[in-house]
Amino acid sequence: MTCSEFQDILPDMLDSEAKGEHAAHLKSCLKCSDLVSDLRAISEGAKLLCEADEPSPRIWANIQRTLEAEGLIRTPSQPGGVLIPPRRHWTRWTWATAIAAVLALVAVLAYHNRSTRNTGVNEAHNVSAVVPSGATDVDDEQLLADMSPGTRSVYEQNLRSVNASIQEAQATLQQDPDNDEAQRFLQDAYHQKAMVYELAMDRSMQ
Amino acid sequence: MAGISKKQGDKLSEAEAIERAKQGDAAAFEVLYNLHKRRVYSLCLRMTTNTAEAEDLTQEAFLQLFRKIGTFRGESAFSTWLHRMAVNVVLMQLRKKGLQLVPLEDETEGEEETPKKDYGAQDAVLAGSIDRLQLKNAIDRLPPGYRSIFVLHDVEGFEHNEIAQMVGCSIGNSKSQLHKARMKLRELLKTSRAEKAIKP
Numbered sequence: 001m002t003c004s005e006f007q008d009i010l011p012d013m014l015d016s017e018a019k020g021e022h023a024a025h026l027k028s029c030l031k032c033s034d035l036v037s038d039l040r041a042i043s044e045g046a047k048l049l050c051e052a053d054e055p056s057p058r059i060w061a062n063i064q065r066t067l068e069a070e071g072l073i074r075t076p077s078q079p080g081g082v083l084i085p086p087r088r089h090w091t092r093w094t095w096a097t098a099i100a101a102v103l104a105l106v107a108v109l110a111y112h113n114r115s116t117r118n119t120g121v122n123e124a125h126n127v128s129a130v131v132p133s134g135a136t137d138v139d140d141e142q143l144l145a146d147m148s149p150g151t152r153s154v155y156e157q158n159l160r161s162v163n164a165s166i167q168e169a170q171a172t173l174q175q176d177p178d179n180d181e182a183q184r185f186l187q188d189a190y191h192q193k194a195m196v197y198e199l200a201m202d203r204s205m206q
Numbered sequence: 207m208a209g210i211s212k213k214q215g216d217k218l219s220e221a222e223a224i225e226r227a228k229q230g231d232a233a234a235f236e237v238l239y240n241l242h243k244r245r246v247y248s249l250c251l252r253m254t255t256n257t258a259e260a261e262d263l264t265q266e267a268f269l270q271l272f273r274k275i276g277t278f279r280g281e282s283a284f285s286t287w288l289h290r291m292a293v294n295v296v297l298m299q300l301r302k303k304g305l306q307l308v309p310l311e312d313e314t315e316g317e318e319e320t321p322k323k324d325y326g327a328q329d330a331v332l333a334g335s336i337d338r339l340q341l342k343n344a345i346d347r348l349p350p351g352y353r354s355i356f357v358l359h360d361v362e363g364f365e366h367n368e369i370a371q372m373v374g375c376s377i378g379n380s381k382s383q384l385h386k387a388r389m390k391l392r393e394l395l396k397t398s399r400a401e402k403a404i405k406p
Contacts, residue, residue: 011385039388042395045336046360049345052338055247055264060239063268064232072272073232 001025006032014039068170071139136160143200158196165189224284227275235272242285243268246292252357253296255346263299267292289362293372300350336395344394352387359384 006025014036018026026033067073136144140159144152169186173179218226218237226234246267250260271288278287345353345361354373358364359380364372366380373380 011381014385014388035392038392039385041336042341042388042391043360045338045341046345046356047363048338049248049252049342049361050363051244051248052342053244053248053251055243055261059243059247059261059265059268060236062265063239063272064236066265066269067232067235067272070273073230073235 003029003032007035010036010039014043065170065174069137069167071137135163137163143197147200155196155200159193162189162193162196166193220284224275224278224280227272228278238271238284239268242288245285245289249289249292249357249362250296252342252345252361253300253354255353259299263292263296267295270295293358293362293364297354297372300354340395340398341391344391344398347394348387348390352383352390355380355383356387356391360388 001021006022013022026036136156136159144156147155166189169182169189172182220241223234223237227238247260247264250263254260271291348356355369358369366377369380370377
């Protein structure tokens with residue numbers, strides 16, 4: 001067997017034991033023997049690169065932020081969770097806004113139900129002027145999908161409001177991760193959102 | 207986080223972390239991330255040779271994983287599931303960039319890129335003395351097609367049939383490209399060693 005012939009079959013042979021005439025050639029040819037040793041050493045060396053590098057800590061921070069924004073991480077129910085909070089001077093005001101938004105939702109829905117029954121006129125759009133707006137996410141859109149236009153409008157405005165509060169808190173937390181008050185605020189904002197969802201579910205089952 | 211406040215320093219097994227992550231436990235997500243981040247990031251870095259791109263792909267791979275974790279039923283090992291997902295994310299990115307993941311079987315690359323058969327005069331051998339950094343650098347200098355196959359097979363441990371399926375080539379082509387990649391690496395490592403020897 002020549003070196004050329006041996007090297008032609010090398011791709012199939014390298015990862016297994018050489019046999020027969022291949023083994024005989026390897027024994028007699030130092031050149032091919034060195035080649036096989038080198039290629040096997042490269043292959044072995046490569047295995048050590050499997051976990052050779054460490055990603056930057058900001059990768060986890062980005063992942064965590066995205067999971068929070070997508071609602072995949074469960075709302076913490078006690079302090080010390082992974083979610084984090086806003087600055088003292090506006091926290092209380094924003095918190096109050098979120099609670100007011102939910103209360104407004106309940107009131108408007110009650111009014112909307114009565115007026116729809118009596119007159120068929122949709123009064124729900126009136127609340128939109130006093131509720132701050134934020135974006136709705138995929139889950140919100142799914143929740144809103146089956147609602148009548150009037151009811152949808154009320155829920156949408158409230159979800160936007162709560163989402164705006166969540167986003168605001170998250171932004172603050174990015175700058176000041178140790179802000180306990182902001183963390184509590186964010187938890188409450190998620191709680192408010194859960195309440196909105198609960199109301200919507202109860203309503204859909206009626 | 208009622209009942210889910212264990213931090214990564216605590217002993218939380220992978221199986222426990224998976225179950226808790228399915229419930230949205232942030233700490234469990236972090237445990238899973240820390241268990242697998244090095245392997246996923248190393249894979250992304252070897253395949254792309256670019257730190258920023260590797261970080262973006264690592265992030266994307268884990269996000270995909272966490273979004274789908276509720277569907278993980280444990281038929282395969284979690285690490286297999288994750289690394290398959292990471293490979294798909296990387297390969298998709300490479301395709302988006304228009305890189306040919308594996309050269310066609312009968313296509314020859316440029317003179318410079320194709321490793322030659324070795325039956326000339328004997329010279330220094332590498333065996334037993336391959337420096338990890340030199341090997342990393344040499345892999346970075348491989349043509350993208352060779353690099354994908356080499357990383358998937360020799361670094362990540364995928365079989366040729368799996369690689370063929372992932373990159374869309376024949377098993378024979380995968381074997382052939384792997385061999386060419388190893389030959390090319392040998393050349394690069396020898397050159398690198400020779401250059402180092404010349405320097406004072």
